[in-house]
Amino acid sequence: MSAPETDPQPSEFGLEPEYVYVARSGQLPDGYVRRFYPRGLELCLARNHGTAYAVSNTCTHMACLLSAGKVVEDGIGCSCHGSIFDLDTGEAIYPPATKPIATYPVAEVEGKLFVRVTEQDALEGAARKRELEEARRRAASS
Numbered sequence: 001m002s003a004p005e006t007d008p009q010p011s012e013f014g015l016e017p018e019y020v021y022v023a024r025s026g027q028l029p030d031g032y033v034r035r036f037y038p039r040g041l042e043l044c045l046a047r048n049h050g051t052a053y054a055v056s057n058t059c060t061h062m063a064c065l066l067s068a069g070k071v072v073e074d075g076i077g078c079s080c081h082g083s084i085f086d087l088d089t090g091e092a093i094y095p096p097a098t099k100p101i102a103t104y105p106v107a108e109v110e111g112k113l114f115v116r117v118t119e120q121d122a123l124e125g126a127a128r129k130r131e132l133e134e135a136r137r138r139a140a141s142s
Ligand code: FES
Pocket: 059, 060, 061, 062, 063, 064, 078, 079, 080, 081, 082, 083, 096, 097
């Protein structure tokens, strides 16, 4: 019986301890989006023109999941109402969303994807997601 596999550790690749292994590079082909939960934080990873990006998975318009959207020329498009966010900066570049999404540094080394997520990022990201979902429920019931 072989020993259980453990996730690659950031220190093995010269990365700060805040980086969390999320996937092999091949799991995120160009033009794809995927959902991951580093430190329990729900993130959308997307690859555009060969570069991998990590952003909040919650659209700032009405809290749809960006991992259900798609990579477009300028960034990531939300499938619900068509907002587009810049994958580098998180800026909302096409309405109806006007507020930015959070972005997180990605390191891709030796075919492995790591995202930098601190404990504070995880807490703040979860709080933002709750606020957006509550705002959506209030809007739906008014
Ligand atoms: S929820 Fe994303 S554009 Fe409306």
